[in-house]
Amino acid sequence: MKTASSILVIYYTRGKKMEYKSYKVSEENNKVIIENVRDFNAVHVFECGQSFRWIRQEDGSYTGVAKDRVVNIRYADGTLEILNSTAQDFKDIWFDYLDLGRDYGEIKDKLAEKDEILRRAIEFGYGIRLLRQDIWETLISFIISANNRIPRIMKTVGVLSRVYGKEIEFEGQSYYSFPSVDRLANTTIDDLDVCKGGFRCKYIYHTANMVRDGKVDLRKLNDVGTVSAREELMKFPGVGPKVADCVLLFSGTKQDVFPTDVWVKRVMEELYFKREASFKEIQEFVQDYFGELAGIAQQYLFYYARENRIGAT
């Protein structure tokens, strides 16, 4: 049964600026269809390294678990389809999660003015969007990411969810939500060994306990400056500068961060510095050069460099 199409207009505030977006939203057969969506590419969004819970299907769509729900997402020619969802859920959840209130066209125009390197990177990763993921899930996921590879990160997050999350069925298969703070806080480090997180298991355990006990309030990070937010996150064991910046960026909390791992470092040295540069030097440069758009610039640059093997040794 198809409901009448409606124009959904969502007003939202971000910082001091007031903007609005209008999308044509319709609903049919447990599927919500959103038209007039620009600057979106599913591969770019789900495989740029910001999330570990979206699986590419044979037809090119992506199935994932987020916000205690399982959905299948596909995008083509300005139209976004979210399977196993409703117009209400789109309005309440996926609009925000997919960062559809942000005008990436405008951001790309601004960044493209910077230099030729960025123009090429933007052209390559034109459909990247920064997901606004749950900060608790992002925190644990990127603690796991330390000195680790993507397939194993996905496996560890998957096991954690299967053992400690809630089962959700979709198309005859079982999926599992990311575990709550209490569930992980009430385990032991030995219990967590099943997820094969290695030396990171103790970080997961202690971090979960710190969050549960209110040592750091994740909800308050939105209300403080970027420097303070990073310092707060670095109180958690297993969270250094790089992980802290990933958590801030991929949870939609801050955009003026530039997560700098060894790859990004090499890319910046090769494309911008033309010589070796320290982490501190790189941080100071990007803060001044990219400003509040540093995080989004990082994503275009990193995706471009990784896919084109720039910086590979």
Added chain:
DNA sequence: CCACAGGACGGCT
């Protein structure tokens, strides 16, 4: 068997 991976930590100087 060994190197090392999309870092953090702790113990140095």
Added chain:
DNA sequence: AGCCGTCCTGTG
């Protein structure tokens, strides 16, 4: 403040 060995596990 910077440098460096070490850490789980998996892969080559």
